[in-house]
Every structure is written in C-alpha cells, then in structure tokens.
Amino acid sequence: MDARSPLPPIRGVGYSIRSGSPEFEDLVAKLDEAEALGVDFVELPAFAWTLVVNGEVRPDRLERLVRMTRERPFGYTVHGPLAINLMAPKAHLPRHAALLDAMIDVAGALGAPTLVLHSGCIRGDDDVAVAYSRQREALTRAGDRAAAQGVTLCVENIFRFEPMRETALPSRLAGEIDAIDHPFVRATLDVSHAWLRASDARADFAAEIAALAPYARHVHVHDSFGRPAESWIMDESERLALGEGDLHLPLGWGGIDWDDVARRCRLAAGTVVNLELHRRYWSELPAQIPLLRALADKFAFHTPAAT
Template sequence: MNIGVSTLLYENEDIITAVSSIAEAGQKRIELFCEIAGFRPGEVSDETVDTLADLALEHGITYSIHPPCIGLNPASSDSSERARVVEAYIGTIELATRLGIRDMVVHCGSKSDPRVPTEIALGFASQTLQTVGDVAQQAGVVMMLENTCWKETSILESPQDLIDLADLCPPSTCLLLDVGHAMIWGVNPTECARAWFPRLAQIHAHDNHGECDEHLPLGDGIIDWKELISFLAMERWDGVFMIEVGQQEDSADALERSLDIVRECLAQCANA
C-alpha cells in the first residue's frame, strides 16, 4: 500500500506552506484540501497553481484533491445547498484539471434531519453525485466516494449501501473508507474494508474516541489500526493510505507518530 498525507495536517496554514511542510517530511502523495487558505475553487491564482506544479516536479509528488465540505452536504434536503455542492465540486474538477490531478474525493452526505426517510436522502445524494459524475467523467477525473455519515442522520444502513450509491455514479467511481467516520458510525472499519475491497481506492486514516470526528493522530484514539492494516497487507492492497489528521500543536511530530504506528503494524504483519 502507498502512504499519503492530507494538507488537513496544516489546515491553519496556506496551501503552499502545507504542501511544502509535508514534502519536506519526505511524503510523495498529498491530498490538497480545498478548505485551506489560497485553495478555494474559483479563487486559486495562476501563481499558486504554478508553485504547486513546481513543488510536485521538484519532490516527485502525486496530488489528489478534496473539495470544500463545510456547509456542503450532497444529501441535503435543501435544493439550494445541493446546488452549492454541485458548484463547489465542479469548481474542484476544474482546479484538478489545471493541476493534472486524476482523483477527487466526494462525500456521500447525510440526512438534513433524522426524520428524513433514508431513501429520500439517498435519492438527493445520488442526484448530486450523478450530476457531478458526468462532469468528472468528461474531465477524466475519477471520483472516490467517501462514507461521511453516522448516528441518526446516516443515509447508509450497511456498508453495502455505499456500493449501491457508487453504482449510480460513473463506472470509474471508486470507494474511499474514512476509518474515523466508520468508527463513529459504529461499523468496524475492517468490515468496511472487506466489503468495499475490490473498489477500495483510498483510506482516510485518523483517530477518535468513537463519538466525534476528532481527526487525531493515529494511536491517540481507540481505533484498532493493527486489525485494519493486517487485513490490507494480507490482501496486498495497493491503494493510498492517506493520513488525514487535523492540525496539531506539533504537526510534524503528529505525522511521525502516525507513520510509526503504520510501520509497526506492517512490520508485525511481515514477521507473522
């Protein structure tokens, strides 16, 4: 498997500082998060695009892209919010095209209210994702559909539901397991990985205590990384294990500690 790091690790910095810091730590697969300063779709300068392209060339980096997500729920009951999601996602595809990026994260969304019937919310999500999917397909950008729902507003009742939603998107659509989100959803992340395996392109790795989306360094919460990584190693998974930890007091140290956990788990598998 390949290791990657999301620029969420430097979410309070600007995009160039975030990428430079991760590249200096020796990482070559970097997720560009569109909530980072200087990287909002529609507002990104040619100078920023050129600098990101230069950094990629200099350090041998492959980028993937994560659209803006705050206040943007693809399964929202509010049609104007869904229109804003489509606009933000299409803006992200345009940005991906400027940077030659092939892979884009998309969220499955959640119910606006627990009382919304599941099939109605799923219908909203598939409508949003089909519209975006058509544009992505034309641009040659692959969508990676991420589990982003939990508790009483979840639109997914089982891991199979994410596969069914992906089946309504362009055929190239892959699946993305967010381990922290699965934990809050109450479904064992390894079970998700097993269910989604042939189409599992990427993992978002961050820790929590099973209640909130804390985006902690690996090992700082209650997630069983050994179980998941053993499964991935056994299956010789060749997707991207993207560390998606939020900014910490010492982000460089948080990254190193997270990578140590991955290395330890892999070493244990190799020795088993």
Template sequence: AVDLSGVALYTDPAELFARERLDAVSITVPTHLHADVSVRALEAGAHVLCEKPMALSCAEGRRMLDAAASAGRHLQIGHCIRFWPEYVKAREIVTDGAYGRVISATFRRFSATARTRRGCWFGDASQSGGMLFDLHSHDTDFVQHLFGLPQSVCSHGDLESGGANHIVTAYRYAGGPLVTAEGGWAMTPSHGFQMVFTLVMEGAVVCFDSKKTPTLTVYPESGEPFSPPIAAGDGYEHQIRHFIGLIRGDRMPAVISPHNALTTLRLLEAERESMAEGQAIEIKEEIIGRKCQQETTVCGWPLSVCSWSLRCDPDGVARALSELDIRLVNLALKPVFAENGAEYLAAVRRLAWPLSAATIGFFHEDYTSLESIRTTGGIVPDAHWPRSREMVLRAIDLTVELGAPFLTLHAGFIEEEDGTAAQRVRDRLTLLADAAGEHGIGLLLETGQESAGSLRHLLETLRHPALGINFDPANMILYGKGNPVQAIGTLAPWIRHIHVKDALTARQPGQWGTEVPWGDGEVGQQDFLQALHKVGYRGALAIEREAGDDRQRDIGIAIKRLRRE
C-alpha cells in the same frame, strides 16, 4: 493546392523557437526526438500537440510533463484512438451500462510497416520504439482509457533485433473483464492496415472492423443487430479540434492528459519487460504527478499527506512536507473558492506537487455536532445545491488540470427512509459522477456519514464506473457507523484512496467520538493494514489529522508507526 512558398523552413528546432513567436507547435518528428523538441517548444512558451507515443521512456515523458507544468502550457499527446468515432462510441456504450458489465474485450491492430518501411527510422527500435511503441501503443492506451490501470500485464511476442514484429498482451483486472490486445506490423502489403475490437457484454456484443461496412455493429441479446450513430470525421481531426479548444480556454472534456500518456508509457515498458522475461509484470498503483519522484511508501503503498491538516498556506505545506520527507499530497480545493483563492491556486500550480487525490468541502457545512452536520453536510441541502454543484464541477476541472486521479468529498447524510429526498441525492451524485467520468477521474465518497452496508447499497444502486470510496476508518468511529476493519471487506470493490486517521468511540450516544493520533485509537494499525492487503488495495495512504495542537508532529508519528510495518 496550398501555396507554402512563403513559409519559413527550419532544420534546427532551437533556431525556430529562438526566431519565431509561436502560439502552438505540432510535433511529428521521429519518436526519439519527441522529448527534446517538446521541451524546447514548451520552454519557448508554445502549447504542444505531440505525436504518440509521448516518448521512448517514462524518464523522457516526465521531462515533458514537468516542462509543461513549469511553462503553464498545454501538452497534448496524439493518442488519436481516444478520439476515433467508433472507439468513442464503444466507450459510451460501456460507460452507459445499459448492456451490463464487460465480460471480455479483445483489440487487434495490424499493418505492413515492417515490409513497406524497411531502411527508415521506423525500422530502428532505438528511434521509433518498434512495433510495440509505434503501433501497439494505440491499443495499450485505449485499454487503460476504457478500463483503468490493470493489475499486471503478460506479453508474448515475436522478438527480432531487440524489437518485436508481433505481440499479444493480456491485461489482468481482478474481478474485471478479460482483456487482450494483439498487434503486428509484419502483415503483407496486400493485407494492409486493419484495426478491430470485440466487446462481449452481458447484454450485447459490440464489434468494430475497419475493413467492413458498416465498421461498428451492436449485436443485442434481443432484437436485431444495428449500427449506432457515430460522429463524422476521424480521430486525427477530433484530437486537433480538442487541442485548439484547450488553447482557446474552452471547457473541454478530459479525453487525454499528459499523465494518461505517461501511464501508457509505463504499461508499454511493462509489456516489453514481460516479453523479455517471459512472465507477468505487476503494475503498481503509481501516482504519476507533476514531479514524478520516487514516493515514500509503506508496504508498497505511497504515503501522502492531507494539505489541510497542516493549517498553513501552500508554501508552509511545502516546508512541512520537506521536513516530513513526503512529496505526495491530498490537496484541499475548498481554499480555491475563498477570498484569496486565486493566490492559493497560483501557489499550488507553482509548487506542482504530485497528488494522490484532490478534496472539496463546502462552506455551508457545520461540524459543531452530529445533528448540525446531518442537516448541513455535503450536497444534500437543497438551498445550497446550486453553489455546491458549481463548486464540484469546477473542482473536477482543477483535479484534472493538477494531475490528480480522484476528487473526494462528503456526499452528506442520505436518508433512505425519505424516498424522494434520497432519489434527489442519487440524481445529484449521478450528475457529478458523469462529469468526473467524462474528465477521466474518479469521484470518491468519503466514509463516515453512513454504515458500510448503506454505502455499498448506494453504490450498487447507482452502478456508476466513476464512483468510488475514499475510506476513512476514523470517521466510522467518530460517527458511530461500525467497525472500520470489517467495513473494508464490505466496501473493497470501490476503495480507491485511504485516509489514515484514528479515533475513539463517543462516551455518550449521539455525540462525536474523539480523534487521536494514528495508533492511539481503536482502528488498530496491524489489523487495518492486513485487511487492506487481503482485499488487494493498491492506492495511496493519505495521513489526515484534524485535531491536536501540533499536527505536523502527529503526522510524523503516524509516518514512523506506519514504517514499522
């Protein structure tokens, strides 16, 4: 037994944080107190590991997220299923792709809480969030961890006293797997607790049942069923080790971020709304940043501005954003690696913008001419690969830390006719995409330096779930790589982020085209936006301007023209 007789006991968190100097706090109070106690702990300078769910509303979750950003402290929410060995292994199997795509995924979670904990705070939905927030949240969170944000949710539940004892939710993914999750806490005590999942894949079925031994079994299309090796211990232990690693400053995989936990709250609120209204609820591609304000939108798409377009320091960018009435930023990370990089990063952390994406460029790139960028662009040049690799891996860490969902970059010209060189670049992209995927973000390749068909062929060859596209229509014109509106249809399954930029075709072959303000070039705003609507694009529109004497004015023009649609 552990002797706790010398441990000071407090009944008032305010007194605790005023008297004690704490490195970290584990918060396991009733759910309705999570936000208040977490914010107090963060403001007192402590790192926080808070039990799931994050809070009972997105508004409370945002308070926690903002407090962590302001204090510069780690906030980890205890979504332990992301660390549970069988679930970790299942995600590895899906990500590896050896068994092909997931056709369907079913998750089930049952307990007897409603019968065994009558009369305590668990039974009061105003304090616990009820079964939906306390039990079902595990699977809601893992669904978005495994498959990303669904397009909509449709939930049916056994409603009682404002809560629900049982729920079944369908998560809709366009062109993706059929995903459902069932949860209930009205099981009999003799049944007890059980968690189950079944993943039906093209080449195997993966089954987990906490009541069976072994708990996890893979049934391949050919060969005998087998139980893959999994880590020892349970999710509780692994999430605590992860939290300690963050505090120590160790390089830890990005398994869970406060933004992930906030997204889970948004999904839970949508499921509750769906049950109440008896219909599916659309999940918009919300960019959940540090500040989480209501973003300026056009046709439902959040508007963002590329920070490098403004050609000033972060405080200058902040002033320009205020004048433009835009809060969302596509942040340049290249300045972090320059001489005054520490000051730049400190300012970015202080300003704590919500980010639509982060972008990394390289110092060796030469955009003087098409020929110069062909030989120096992106991660292709062998002489610069070690430094490029180091920069991208660091940029991935920063993208996660700053709360951006994507890191974008120009990969460079991939010369398919040189098979050895092309394979070398594909291997590099796979390495970087693996790192991004492990950290829970997307690595987006910017259009322009190859045709839409060539880029699609590359992505189909790699088949990496973390890889996507940052679609820049002007680049396709500037590089002479085809019609951008037509390219949207070709690349639609991978488009995750958009650069709003316009251009005119080069007067002579082999030369650059000319960048012009949005709406003055050949992209064609109406056709472009209609094409995005047609393919169901749900991300941000980030306005980029890399030419002109008054770029802030040109960005303002773009905003006005977009708002007319």
C-alpha cells in the same frame, strides 16, 4: 507511470496538510515540509481556501495555486468542501452540484487523481430513499465530468453528528457506489469515521470496513476510540481526555487495531493511504510517516495486485 500500466497494490502514502491562511500563503513552507518527509502524495485542503465564489472558480487564485504546487516530487489529492451535500433538499441541490463541479475543475487543474467529498446526509424530515436517489443521480452526472479530467470522485464515509438524522453506514455507501457503477465514482474509506458510525448504529465495525474497502481508491487513517462525542466540553483537550469523538489522533494513540484493519480490508490496486492528523498533534508527524508506510505495506500484503 503509463496510464495503461497496472497500478501497484498501494499507489503511495501521503498526509493532509493543515492550512491557516485562506489565501494559501503558508503553502510553500508546508510543501517543503512534505518534501523533507518524503511522502508520495499531499492532500490539499481546498475546502479551507478562497477558490470558489457562488459555485464559480476564481481563475486568478487557481492559477496561483497551480504555480505554487508545480515541480514537487510528489502528487496531490484534493479534499473538497465538507459542506457539499448531494442528499440536500431538492431546492438546494443545484448549489451543491455547482460547488462540486467547481472542485472537479480545481482538482483537474492540479493534476490530482482523486477528489474527496463527504457522503451526503439528511438533517430535516426529507424522505431517506428519495435523498439517496438524488445523491446517486448527482454522483453519476459529476462522475462524467470528473472522468473528462481524469479525476476520481472518492465519497468519504462520515458519522452522524447533531442535528444529522441519516448518513450512510460504510456498507450502505458501498451499496450506493455499486448501484451507481461508474468507474470515476469510488470511495474514501475513513477507518475512524467507520468506527464512530458503527458504534452509533450498533453495527459490526469489522464487517462495515470490509464491505467498503473494495470500492475505495483512497483511505483516510487517523486514530480514535470509536466513541461518539456525548459530553459538553470547553476545549478540545477535554475531548481528548474523555476519548470521545472524531479526534484525528496519531496512529497508535487510540483504540484502533490497525493490523486487524489491514487484514480485513481488501483494497483495490492503486489506492492511496493518507494520514489525517489534527493540527494539535503536528509535532508527531515525522514519527508517523514510518508507521504510515508500514501500515500501507500491510494493506498491500492483503490486496490483490493489478493484472
């Protein structure tokens, strides 16, 4: 599509692949699977691969990854390292910023329009307002680098987990992105994460997702019960049995009312809707793709077309 042409209400649907090899030796088979399923995008788990060492991209590995991803009938989005924390203490921030720069280069080399990174968090006794200010400054700088490569940074809302003291509610993240006011710094709206964070804060889930949706260029969908993890478990199956935590369930397995989510979320034109499924439910993937497309159509119905 010509870059000057208006984007459709929903740019496409995709899903996050799960890689078991740090050398991405299993990637070809996973891309073959995605091609057979007919999706528009594949989200690459760059956080799980040996691509960056001490903030520097390994060029030989990136070149191999680029070769392996060529000539497919879909595009790519990239999920960066979960460890990137732009609200980290000032002394640690340069390492996180360098890692983000490296991941921008990775996404640019892959031709990915979107790089997902998690919203920052505070684990110590740092001043909250100062930490948010650091994140705004870091995202503004990184946004300039991303713009030069045609990559949009999509900051994903997360939830508090031990020993995290602070991370933004979706409405707060919306306010931060609005304050940054950079066209290449947008959001990833993770619906289930929003429910978990709203439950923890006793906030209005529907209002929270509605606040962040206009800033999103990427949506992560997966199901849960919006119940923060509280119980000790030995195996993930016990977490599932209790209905607690960030379960990454197939759509329809949890308690999220997806029709209501689609009604409340006025997404920007050109948004990608991406399924993040836990690998233990991978057998459900073929049946999930039609549900994912149907959900994207519902989002599109409530989203203004670009002009």
